[in-house]
Amino acid sequence: MPPLVTLLSDFGSGSPYPAAMRAVLAAYGEMRCIDISHDVPPHDVRAGAYLLSTIVPFTPAGTVHVAVVDPGVGTSRRALIVVAGGQYFVGPDNGVLMPAARRAGAPRAYVITDEALLRGVRSSTFHGRDLFAPAAGRLAQGTPPGVLGAPAPEIVDLDLGTGRVVRGALVGEILYVDAFGNLITNIPASLLPPAGTRVMLRAGRRLMVARVSRTYGEAARGRLVVVPGSDGLVEIAVREGRASVALHASAGAPVRLGPAR
Amino acid sequence: MPPLVTLLSDFGSGSPYPAAMRAVLAAYGEMRCIDISHDVPPHDVRAGAYLLSTIVPFTPAGTVHVAVVDPGVGTSRRALIVVAGGQYFVGPDNGVLMPAARRAGAPRAYVITDEALLRGVRSSTFHGRDLFAPAAGRLAQGTPPGVLGAPAPEIVDLDLGTGRVVRGALVGEILYVDAFGNLITNIPASLLPPAGTRVMLRAGRRLMVARVSRTYGEAARGRLVVVPGSDGLVEIAVREGRASVALHASAGAPVRLGPAR
Amino acid sequence: MPPLVTLLSDFGSGSPYPAAMRAVLAAYGEMRCIDISHDVPPHDVRAGAYLLSTIVPFTPAGTVHVAVVDPGVGTSRRALIVVAGGQYFVGPDNGVLMPAARRAGAPRAYVITDEALLRGVRSSTFHGRDLFAPAAGRLAQGTPPGVLGAPAPEIVDLDLGTGRVVRGALVGEILYVDAFGNLITNIPASLLPPAGTRVMLRAGRRLMVARVSRTYGEAARGRLVVVPGSDGLVEIAVREGRASVALHASAGAPVRLGPAR
Known part of the structure; x- marks a missing residue:
């Protein structure tokens, strides 16, 4: 069966941006896309991290998750691929991926360094479409994360805490x-x-x-x-x-x- | 072509719960999922029943409809599969399925009794993910409803009335x-x-x-x-x-x- | 891979109408449906035209776009298929298709005249389901637009202007x-x-x-x-x-x- 790809963002449910990401993804072959939510409160990295973490117990190894809650888009914040429990997480290095990745397994993070992917960034405000979706497409095709990025020694973490x-x-x-x-x-x-x-x-x-x-x-x-x-x-x-x-x-x-x- | 599966709920369009249901469904093989609406007014069984009924003239035999407007989740209310006109309806026994089922044909109702399905209920608050989605997945695979449930002599009905x-x-x-x-x-x-x-x-x-x-x-x-x-x-x-x-x-x-x- | 079909409307994100269009489309074979947005402000043809235009740089030749922002539904306004850059645009003749079509290439417009399609119009208020979705389904199957319509000498244009x-x-x-x-x-x-x-x-x-x-x-x-x-x-x-x-x-x-x- 085609791989699962999930999408999460704070674009708003009426926004055309998730469709642009889906159109970009579609060029990478058949996949089954699931929208987790596009109504994360704007710029609320913590809420996005929580919502993403709720889905991973129900998605199989090989699933690619793309999370775009990204107030720092276009600045020097890095773009990550995190692998955990056989699932892939793609998004900004601001912690949004980490609670989900930890829940899936032991996270290993890569900073995206692939030249072709980075050359595709045509806008400084929409890396979801220009960088994260193409990276997710490559992962869905089976490209190993180590080919698309370099191991990241340190990343921004985020902990939802435990009561x-x-x-x-x-x-x-x-x-x-x-x-x-x-x-x-x-x-x-x-x-x-x-x-x-x-x-x-x-x-x-x-x-x-x-x-x-x-x-x-x-x-x-x-x-x-x-x-x-x-x-x-x-x-x-x-x-x-x-x-x-x-x-x-x-x-x-x-x-x-x-x-x- | 893969079977159609429709989803209806009062989870809200920004909710991550429909994605959890889709992720669970995805494990049962290829299907074509259509969201009818997740913006049924909370707990409004009557509105949900109406919205579900609008789609059945346009879906073919073999379609599986999952409707989760379920204020009684986790209580003794039963979980149903209703067959009508070759289409399947899965959801709580509170009437939400009935106007659509009657519109599709002569409804026959089954109470879900399958041990494996009932054992899957890990939460007392989200049967959409834990019970209805797996039941829908089994139906989409071709399992007959009589294998998953027992004929229900009496069920909760709901009539939208006719002016x-x-x-x-x-x-x-x-x-x-x-x-x-x-x-x-x-x-x-x-x-x-x-x-x-x-x-x-x-x-x-x-x-x-x-x-x-x-x-x-x-x-x-x-x-x-x-x-x-x-x-x-x-x-x-x-x-x-x-x-x-x-x-x-x-x-x-x-x-x-x-x-x- | 199955063709892409995009949907745009002002139905509202909680509306069941996009699902009815998807159910109708599903009968025409496998396709990959992408919702651009269903939250175009009601009757705002200009906003719809803009949103539709944002997606075409990212969709390949053969994509079928269906846009239903249609305050004149059921009146004498005509139903169009526009071909541009190998992509297809289906919707009312009120300009909503034109900025996107121009962005895709040199637009050629057809008025839908196919008898079977026009006979399918069972309601005077929902041509998205009764006419545009079936027309899109036929195009997705590979039917040439010239078979479904006649060249339109004049159509309603809409220009978003350029600052x-x-x-x-x-x-x-x-x-x-x-x-x-x-x-x-x-x-x-x-x-x-x-x-x-x-x-x-x-x-x-x-x-x-x-x-x-x-x-x-x-x-x-x-x-x-x-x-x-x-x-x-x-x-x-x-x-x-x-x-x-x-x-x-x-x-x-x-x-x-x-x-x-």
Whole structure:
């Protein structure tokens, strides 16, 4: 079967730029393209890194991921290929690739040095089309990353962190707010107390009582729940409502789940 | 040619969840994936059911439709495969599949009982990825639904209703508001009076005079028109404007088209 | 490899209509579909024409482009196939195809006259599904446009214009506002003064000092820059901000870049 190629960017879902990348990729042969999201908040490298990391458990070895959240495009920031667990990650050297790569396996990074690829950069503002897509096309054709780049001794890293237990409470951070207004944290779901437990939840500036639940649907409508999310992380939700509104919370805000008195 | 697989959800167009479903599906072989929409209003089973029903006249036998509008995910609600007119429908047992299935043919429903499929449910919040996509993949490979599930004697039904004539007026309901602000009703377009007829239109709380037209473009700019929509249903539109704003109307609101004095 | 087919419309990214077009296209054999954008501002033929024109440098001969920004659907406006540089353009005769076609090569236009295609028009409001998609499917199968239509002696043209030098200043128009709030003008980037030059920028009603830069990332955060865009046109941007907000400017507004005193 043709290789999988995924695309992630902050171009916006109405943008024509992903289509330009797909058109460029199409010249490299048959592949199966999957858009992860093009609605990463503009320039939010951290949100992009999180979203990319959610897909790698479900894509096979040989998959090529292209991530373009790239506020430094056209500056001296380098262009990378990272190999991990047999999957390839192509994008800027700003950390956006790293959480996904670590999740896929032990990352090895290459700085793109291939002359033909670098000559293709016709614009200083759209390396997604001019450099990353062609590099991804070459990888999808089977070109080894070592042919397209040189091992990178040092790269920009990015760590989404892992929530943990601090004096009896779960402490972490909001990574992402999804389309339902659910708050996805970096706290491993395995740390949650049993379903039914009442917890005191602090997210952003609000303090509210919530209940641990196995699923959204088990709570009463409008009730705040803490659930093990689909990605193995704790999620905060309001049944058929928006937790982001109820808690005035957004990505980057600290979260604390303590015992309710 | 590889089978068609359609995806519908309320995940939001920027969500990474459809990509996770596509990645899972990709493991089941070549198929041609079509996104119907991922912008169903959150938890709006009725809107999802309508949108799914619009595609089935254009998809061939063998097509697999996956619909994930699933506020009850992780509760005891069952997971279904419905067969109708040679097309397959996979999703929760909450009615979202039924209007489309009835439109495709005589529906026969199966509750998913396959052990391997049910064992794959690793999260209690994302059956789209963990259960419905794998079931769709198996169907796309040609596995008969009877192998994956057991006939369901009773399922949750959902009827979008059909507008009709009541004392000389057309009476129905708004099913959907499209991106232009056009109001799509459940009134069959065949019941419309001839183009040019003036009608008294009540939608939501507003009462306005409109004109029946064959097409949007025949009206004057800003004028309210009633047209036979592309799906065979009456649509209410404002030429190069937004009927939803002019009439303060949204999905679920009653509609009445009576003679204008 | 299967032919490329691109889709562009103002249906909105949550709309089910592009899926209906894809389902219709799927019946014509294997092809590789690319969505350029379905978020063209409703009825904005000019914005659609611009977006379509950005893709043609990256698509090969044989590509079929379908553009549905069609406020006149169902009226007497004609349906066109335009051939240019070996690429095909299908859509309404309102100019939306022309800037892209001219960019691809010397356009030759045909009015669709094929009986079978015209008989397929089952709705007066959705020619994208009923006429343009089937015509595109036939072209993708290799049917020559002369078989599907008759040469059109005269068609509706549309010119995006080209910014130029007027008394020492660059004068043009905003063609498009992208998802970052960047303003894409019709001024060729080759006319820009060297990077580092300060310019007096008038866009809409605002007058502001900006700096010519090679790339977004070289400016200070929040600073207004003028850059050579990825499409060879001058773009106005605010580093990690929104130029459209800073300048209160939108598509169609005149732009003037003069020397800063």
